[in-house]
Amino acid sequence: MSSNVEGRRRAAVLVATVIVLGAFGYLLYGGLDKNVVFFLTPQELLAKGTAVYDVPVRLGGMVTPGSVKWDADKLDLRFQVSDGTQTVEVRSKGAPPQMFRDGMGVVCEGKFRSNGTFESTNLMIKHSEEYRAPKPGETPQQMYKTLMKDMRS
Amino acid sequence: MTRLIGYNALWVALATAVFGLVAIPLGVRRGRGGLIQASYAATFAMFWLTTAAVFAMIFGLVTHDFSIGYVAQVGSRATPLFYTIISLWGALEGSILFWAWVLTLLSALVVFWNRDREGALIPYTTMTMLAVSFFFFILLVGPANPFTLVSPTPLDGPGPNPLLQNHILMGVHPPLLYLGYVGMTVPFAFAIGAMASGEVEKDDWIKLSRRWTLGAWGFLSAAIIAGMWWSYEVLGWGGYWAWDPVENASFMPWLTATAFLHSVMVQERRGMLRLWNLNLIVSTFALTILGTFLTRSGVLSSVHAFGEGPIGAYFLVAIGITLIVSFAGVAGNSDALKSTGRLDGVASRETVFLLNNLLFTAFTFTVLIGTLFPIIAEAARGVKVSVGEPFFNKMTLPICASLLFLMGVGPALPWKRATKEDLKRQMIPPAVGAVIAAIVSIGFGARDVYAVLTFAFAAFALVANVREYASGVRARMRLRSETAVTALGKLVGANRRRYGGYVAHMGMVCVAVAIAASSTFRSEHEATLTKGASMPVGRFQVRLNQVYGREEVQRSRIAANVSIMQGGEEIGRLDPAMNFYPTSETPIPTPAVRSRPWGDIYVNLMAFKPDGSSATLKVIVEPLVPWIWFGGGIVCLGAIISMSTMPGRRRAPVWSAASVAAEGMTTPPLPTGATGLLATTSLEGAD
Numbered sequence: 001m002s003s004n005v006e007g008r009r010r011a012a013v014l015v016a017t018v019i020v021l022g023a024f025g026y027l028l029y030g031g032l033d034k035n036v037v038f039f040l041t042p043q044e045l046l047a048k049g050t051a052v053y054d055v056p057v058r059l060g061g062m063v064t065p066g067s068v069k070w071d072a073d074k075l076d077l078r079f080q081v082s083d084g085t086q087t088v089e090v091r092s093k094g095a096p097p098q099m100f101r102d103g104m105g106v107v108c109e110g111k112f113r114s115n116g117t118f119e120s121t122n123l124m125i126k127h128s129e130e131y132r133a134p135k136p137g138e139t140p141q142q143m144y145k146t147l148m149k150d151m152r153s
Numbered sequence: 154m155t156r157l158i159g160y161n162a163l164w165v166a167l168a169t170a171v172f173g174l175v176a177i178p179l180g181v182r183r184g185r186g187g188l189i190q191a192s193y194a195a196t197f198a199m200f201w202l203t204t205a206a207v208f209a210m211i212f213g214l215v216t217h218d219f220s221i222g223y224v225a226q227v228g229s230r231a232t233p234l235f236y237t238i239i240s241l242w243g244a245l246e247g248s249i250l251f252w253a254w255v256l257t258l259l260s261a262l263v264v265f266w267n268r269d270r271e272g273a274l275i276p277y278t279t280m281t282m283l284a285v286s287f288f289f290f291i292l293l294v295g296p297a298n299p300f301t302l303v304s305p306t307p308l309d310g311p312g313p314n315p316l317l318q319n320h321i322l323m324g325v326h327p328p329l330l331y332l333g334y335v336g337m338t339v340p341f342a343f344a345i346g347a348m349a350s351g352e353v354e355k356d357d358w359i360k361l362s363r364r365w366t367l368g369a370w371g372f373l374s375a376a377i378i379a380g381m382w383w384s385y386e387v388l389g390w391g392g393y394w395a396w397d398p399v400e401n402a403s404f405m406p407w408l409t410a411t412a413f414l415h416s417v418m419v420q421e422r423r424g425m426l427r428l429w430n431l432n433l434i435v436s437t438f439a440l441t442i443l444g445t446f447l448t449r450s451g452v453l454s455s456v457h458a459f460g461e462g463p464i465g466a467y468f469l470v471a472i473g474i475t476l477i478v479s480f481a482g483v484a485g486n487s488d489a490l491k492s493t494g495r496l497d498g499v500a501s502r503e504t505v506f507l508l509n510n511l512l513f514t515a516f517t518f519t520v521l522i523g524t525l526f527p528i529i530a531e532a533a534r535g536v537k538v539s540v541g542e543p544f545f546n547k548m549t550l551p552i553c554a555s556l557l558f559l560m561g562v563g564p565a566l567p568w569k570r571a572t573k574e575d576l577k578r579q580m581i582p583p584a585v586g587a588v589i590a591a592i593v594s595i596g597f598g599a600r601d602v603y604a605v606l607t608f609a610f611a612a613f614a615l616v617a618n619v620r621e622y623a624s625g626v627r628a629r630m631r632l633r634s635e636t637a638v639t640a641l642g643k644l645v646g647a648n649r650r651r652y653g654g655y656v657a658h659m660g661m662v663c664v665a666v667a668i669a670a671s672s673t674f675r676s677e678h679e680a681t682l683t684k685g686a687s688m689p690v691g692r693f694q695v696r697l698n699q700v701y702g703r704e705e706v707q708r709s710r711i712a713a714n715v716s717i718m719q720g721g722e723e724i725g726r727l728d729p730a731m732n733f734y735p736t737s738e739t740p741i742p743t744p745a746v747r748s749r750p751w752g753d754i755y756v757n758l759m760a761f762k763p764d765g766s767s768a769t770l771k772v773i774v775e776p777l778v779p780w781i782w783f784g785g786g787i788v789c790l791g792a793i794i795s796m797s798t799m800p801g802r803r804r805a806p807v808w809s810a811a812s813v814a815a816e817g818m819t820t821p822p823l824p825t826g827a828t829g830l831l832a833t834t835s836l837e838g839a840d
Binding site: 032034035036038039040056058070072094095096104125 | 522537540679742
């Protein structure tokens with residue numbers, strides 16, 4: 001095989017590689033650009049105002065104690081998420097996750113609507129892996145005991 | 154006492170590793186066989202010392218010795234014995250200890266099976282294993298020391314993370330993953346050993362490490378499937394894969410290792426891709442360390458991230474050293490790494506392997522970018538972002554579909570060059586299968602283009618791989634007049650690697666079809682039911698019978714008893730529950746699953762009224778899910794068949810009694826002692 005053919009073959013391989021890499025990079029970039037979801041606190045969300053209406057975002061914060069309202073029959077869950085300075089009303093369809101409690105950290109995936117409500121499609125609990133003794137108040141044990149007592153009666 | 158034994162064993166093990174790291178290069182340079190032999194002995198000693206440390210830890214866990222830091226962190230008197238023992242890998246320090254143990258076991262086995270081999274390859278391979286072990290011992294005596302002293306000694310501990318003691322698969326998934334992850338160190342060590350010893354020209358390192366790579370790959374496959382299963386059975390969302398960073402961390406080395414298993418055949422057959430293969434195996438190892446960094450450093454939050462600590466920096470340094478050493482080795486050996494063969498025809502098995510490797514590499518990059526992007530974005534621009542499932546699905550589904558297709562093309566094409574007749578003869582039957590599968594799936598209501606493609610290409614690959622068997626069996630039956638069964642047995646026996654590979658292909662087809670079907674034909678319904686009421690899901694009805702509570706030793710349990718009804722008749726009962734652990738403020742969901750060959754009915758208890766009068770249930774009907782686990786088993790079976798070839802058989806003379814034992818694989822004394830370890834955790838035995 002002549003060196004000319006060899007050289008041309010090499011050039012062809014090089015060009016093909018560049019094209020493949022370029023196309024792949026472009027696809028990756030496009031995919032990332034469209035599918036990156038921003039993580040915002042209530043303060044950041046409200047500061048962005050109309051710019052984040054109807055865009056998928058993740059809202060993170062604490063569930064304001066006492067704000068949880070759940071209609072079991074309609075599977076309609078409403079609560080407030082707060083970062084200490086600002087508060088956002090959240091509405092979610094479906095049952096709250098089992099680990100959902102007042103005052104705990106949550107991440108709500110969904111869209112902020114122009115009526116000022118955050119419509120969540122996916123609720124994630126930020127559960128710490130550090131072990132803590134249950135706080136006084138409604139502990140699982142107490143809940144459990146209530147249930148046992150109520151069922152016996 | 155136990156604490157001191159464990160801690161000191163780790164220090165001495167560290168010292169043996171250092172000894173080996175010094176003695177091996179000295180021994181090789183000066184031609185002193187005695188030093189090499191001494192380092193081999195040090196490798197065995199390192200294994201036994203780590204074993205002692207693991208024993209001490211298990212003994213401490215079982216005897217509730219809360220003066221040991223790790224026991225105080227994960228132990229509790231109320232935890233059942235099984236979960237107490239497996240909490241060995243339930244948190245950071247213990248998992249690093251277990252990792253080190255597996256690593257020293259593999260190092261000892263590598264030395265044991267290859268110690269009579271001449272040349273510098275095995276010494277340098279051992280040295281690489283020792284260097285990696287050294288790194289883990291540094292972690293164990295430093296930032297991840299499991300044997301810290303707790304004073305005053307607490308009376309009881311919190312017990313393992315509730316999520317990790319809620320399902321038996323926790324006893325299965327982590328050891329499999331460690332064997333797979335750590336197993337990838339062995340081919341990496343052989344690659345480094347080959348480069349350091351200048352033996353990279355001969356492809357011996359590939360032959361010697363082949364079964365190790367296959368074994369590690371099999372364990373990693375099994376671990377990924379077991380992890381999916383665990384997530385499905387425990388986390389309560391009815392899915393098994395979410396492109397979570399920890400899943401990606403285990404998946405990336407699997408992708409590069411799979412690419413390696415294929416491309417290495419091109420090197421053996423055709424003398425091409427030498428450089429590429431070295432890079433693949435180095436990447437695989439680097440990705441295992443990266444995966445450990447991601448899951449253990451606290452940069453990500455997940456069930457695998459055990460809180461923050463300085464350990465992340467150590468892993469970053471390890472990745473850096475790995476890459477620098479490897480690329481220096483590759484650069485220093487560039488002359489020896491030239492291809493000796495070349496591509497003859499476009500339509501050939503080599504081409505398919507090349508495409509396969511391109512796709513696997515692209516796949517790995519996609520997952521890598523998607524996993525690291527949030528970390529990079531936060532570091533570079535201070536914004537918190539997440540890369541969701543849509544990105545991964547959009548990018549990887551076309552790759553998956555193409556890989557399925559190639560899985561059918563590759564086995565059917567000959568090496569070097571396929572003629573037009575070859576193509577016609579080999580491609581038409583699978584293509585017919587693909588068209589039929591596409592039509593059938595559309596008939597069943599599949600509309601998603603990738604779902605239809607998956608079914609079509611799965612059928613294509615299945616037909617092609619089955620035909621490989623069929624034609625081989627037919628040829629044997631004709632030529633040697635064997636029965637179909639003997640012919641099949643002998644066919645596989647004569648070329649286990651090849652036919653084992655086809656078995657793994659069929660397992661993958663099974664997994665692909667089950668994943669596509671369970672996500673395409675899934676139906677889900679969530680509702681609050683009062684006692685006696687029912688709701689429809691797919692072709693079933695689910696009726697709530699009762700909500701009840703039960704006190705167990707280590708936890709309380711609230712469960713709902715539901716009946717699954719079909720056509721007015723009860724076909725089964727399930728008890729989805731929430732488990733309340735004393736250490737957790739919130740309950741752990743415990744879904745109940747009814748598995749049948751056609752698919753699963755998955756019921757999760759979401760909420761309940763404290764008086765027990767009603768409960769909110771989420772019910773998901775997912776077709777074919779059990780076939781994911783079954784297919785995973787077939788993939789592993791394929792790996793086992795492939796690696797069951799004895800490399801020793803073709804080796805020439807047998808020198809000593811020891812190598813006879815190793816060659817015949819008659820249970821050498823070392824692994825027996827090692828595998829029996831975890832089983833013998835009785836108190837007397839460990840004292």
